[in-house]
Amino acid sequence: MGLAKDGEMVDVYGESFDPVALLALFIRRSLSLLNLIAPVEWLEGMMLTVDCLDGRMVEVLARIAVNLNLKTDRIFFQSHVESYYHYMLHQPEELWSQEVMLCDYDNRRLKIYGFGVNKRTTPMVAMISIDEYVEMARKGIGSGRDAGIGVGRETEKNAGIELGMETWKVVGNEEERKRLDEIFLGIVEKKCGGREVSCVYLIGDGYKDGWASRSLRYLCRGRRAFQGNNLYSKGACYGIKEKLGLDSTGGEYVFLGLDKLKANIGMHVLRQGKESYFAMMDAGANWFETKREFDIILEDGDGISLLFTPLDGKAPREVNMIMEGLKVRPGWTTRLRVAAEMVSEQQLRVMVKDMGFGEFFPASGGEWNKVFEI
Structure with missing residues (x-):
């Protein structure tokens, strides 16, 4: 996926391949396994979830979706953060009655996602904070069949194994394991200190060799803790179910994630002679x-006004767009076509075209474009 995002070709035995085509081939072959249950042609929709869903990644996933040649066009994308959100909403509410902490560790860096819901607003707003710790990068990784996992009971509802206070088996360099455990313990103590954390999830290959013995004892004290690797995929399943109704x-x-629009955008208009709000x-x-x-x-x-209403508590903001050179006509005789689209999570592009007013006032062909910061 990283090569596809960077636009680098994949070299296999001296022959170069397009990484997007290879990814599409991998997904098609994975989908073919569904034929054991039902024909792929019955597929109504699909959700792809990735770590970071920026503009470039959206382009890559869109190309993959086209190359899949599926009968359905209902192929959606969401970030791991949004998959985490969907997953948590489908867990028993007692698990997220207070703050939830997800610790994603891949041996290169640790990401901690904090999940919380503000129930005092309508609708209720779910927020996820993200902190990254590069000091958790490994200097050496243990390997082998003895790499341990936490001992506990597996639950169908939760993505993984519920951890107990048992000691984990460990392999590899003892000094490195102690270093990681000490750093991780310091991080989670700081994150949990003075905060009500009801549940912790540990995901990623970085935990496989069982170095986090002291850290886990701390995390399991007075809170629920789970370990596994299918949380994002389960969240993607919940996400596609919602998309399909x-x-x-x-x-x-x-949910106001990094790849989400964080403000309502609209206009004040007249409808049947009464002023009203038009939600764009x-x-x-x-x-x-x-x-x-x-x-x-x-x-x-010769202008229009847009209203930005953030959901983070900031005051609403009105912005104007002036169509310089727009032909002067009597009132209510200028029809404009407005096309608005987000070009990033913070930028709105508005395109306005003069459509005239039927046979009375032909369209001038004038077009105006402007980008607003949300």
């Missing part, structure tokens, strides 16, 4: 899926 669990919540875009939607096109009729003047 098969699950309404998230209906009372709005809603906060909580994926920015790369957010676009809108509509026509408006100007009362007078």
